[in-house]
Amino acid sequence: MTLPFTFGAYVARRFVVSALIMLTALTGLVALFDFIELLRRAATRADAGFAEVSSIALLRVPFVALQVLPFAVLLGGILAFWRLSRSSELVVARSAGISAWGFLAGPVLMAALLGGAATAGLSPLSSIMLARAEQLDALVLRNAPSSTTLAGGRLWLRQGDREIDPNGFAILSGRPVAARDAESIRDGGTFRLEEVSFWRLSSNDRFLGRIEAPRAVLRAGEWVLEGATAFGADRQPQPRRDLAFPTELTPDRIADSFASPDTLSFWSLPEFIEVLDNSGFSSVRHRLHYQSLLSLPVLAVAMALLAAGFSMREARRGGVAGMLGAGVAAGFALFMLDRVTGEFGETGTLPVVLAAWAPAAAGLMCALALLLHLEDG
The missing domain is CATH 2.60.450 (lipopolysaccharide transport protein A fold)
Incomplete structure (x- = not known):
């Protein structure tokens, strides 16, 4: 029992380090492009200085990190498992009688913890900072008192x-x-x-x-x-x-009901949704956002299992590049599925729960099917 546990902890540590490194890299890259776009918009505003633009970009960083987390788990997992396969550590572990399900328990647990931490901890921080960023954006770059305006009429x-x-x-x-x-x-x-x-x-x-x-x-x-x-x-x-x-x-x-659901904390969403329903406002966007945050740990687990399924191929068998490329393509396919189901959910074509959980459920089932196909015991 000691060897499987020790090796599983080792794999989990390699996995979470790679995922965090990838999360930092992707967040920095996306935030950099966001900052460049803000600078472009600020070029036509005489009163928008470098400090104001930098503040808006920095306030958006937690929101960016929350958005790229599933891809960080996928790419970080692919990197970690590919390195373990290239060094033949996974081959030796399997020769010692450790199955893939044994050493994948640690990475799966870490992926779920990352998703849970993002939902419970990063999301409230992101909502506060994003709300402030939107206020500054509207005031400095758009010369408007708010980024959201009440609908005209009654x-x-x-x-x-x-x-x-x-x-x-x-x-x-x-x-x-x-x-x-x-x-x-x-x-x-x-x-x-x-x-x-x-x-x-x-x-x-x-x-x-x-x-x-x-x-x-x-x-x-x-x-x-x-x-x-x-x-x-x-x-x-x-x-x-x-x-x-x-x-x-x-x-x-009333103001928040016209704002983006991303500017509301995960913990305050249930009460706010109830108030919207009782007051006659549409709560579809807020319920969809809440269910998406709930499904984030499951989506992170699905990404970790997809990473394992597409990157544990032995290097001497060839076709590694194709498998890695297929893993990245699968991740972007899940992203597109999430966007499409989200649009259908907002229009009421799909139930909110189905629209929010479909990408996570589809990714998890595909990952488990792939691992069952590849695992030879």
């Missing part, structure tokens, strides 16, 4: 309304004023609507009342409808007065 929200019915809800509609974009909402701390309509409905969609107001202000924990006219179920108007209704919405949450 804004529609849905929230609970338990004053009349314990399971009732309300639908609010109005035109955003004073704060036309996400960042000015955050900066002002309030969110204002004009030409506001407020429909109150029971749990079975029965009409309970309506409120019309020229203005509404979203403050901490409540909507304040100024000069509102309330209509009961009998359609009779009541005198004008200011009304307040409790709400779970905040200016930040």
Whole structure:
């Protein structure tokens, strides 16, 4: 038992070192191209200096690392297993009675840990830094107060309304004023609507009342409808007065609903998705992003097994270059599958869970099939 465990730990160490080196190299390469693109955009902005552009590029580095992690695991694994095969260490291990499944347990575990660390640790850091990078990008390179603008026309929200019915809800509609974009909402701390309509409905969609107001202000924990006219179920108007209704919405949450899901922490996504659903916003992008982060450890494991299957061929048997090239091609095929299923998921053509988990599941099954075909015991 000592020899398989020792050799497995040795292979795992070689694998994780190669994966981390490849992650650093790929992140640096992509970040460099990103930095060059930012410099090109800054060339037309007199007030955009080198320091501002460098800050934006550095703030995007964790996001870039999160995106290239699966490829780093694949390429790092190919490099590690190819070196072990070239030095005949894998041949000697198999001659000693150690199967491929025995010494692959360590790399698989390390790949899962890398994916889990990226989801649980790197993703929250990436979301914070990317949000700041987008703010600077919009302010410095686009001369706009925000990178995301609220949709024109009327804004529609849905929230609970338990004053009349314990399971009732309300639908609010109005035109955003004073704060036309996400960042000015955050900066002002309030969110204002004009030409506001407020429909109150029971749990079975029965009409309970309506409120019309020229203005509404979203403050901490409540909507304040100024000069509102309330209509009961009998359609009779009541005198004008200011009304307040409790709400779970905040200016930040409304702003975030129009921002990229990448700027939200993995740990805050479930609660935020629930708020979006209760408020009538579409949460498809956020649910897809959340499921993609959950599937990242499985995708990393699939990449590690693909790397093993395409790089453990003995050098003396020839065809090594072709196998390595096929491994890289398989990785990019999974990337394309991820992009395609993501697009189908956002449009609602595919269920969100299927769209997010299909690339990881397909890669894992292909890798296991390849290893079962190649492993001779």
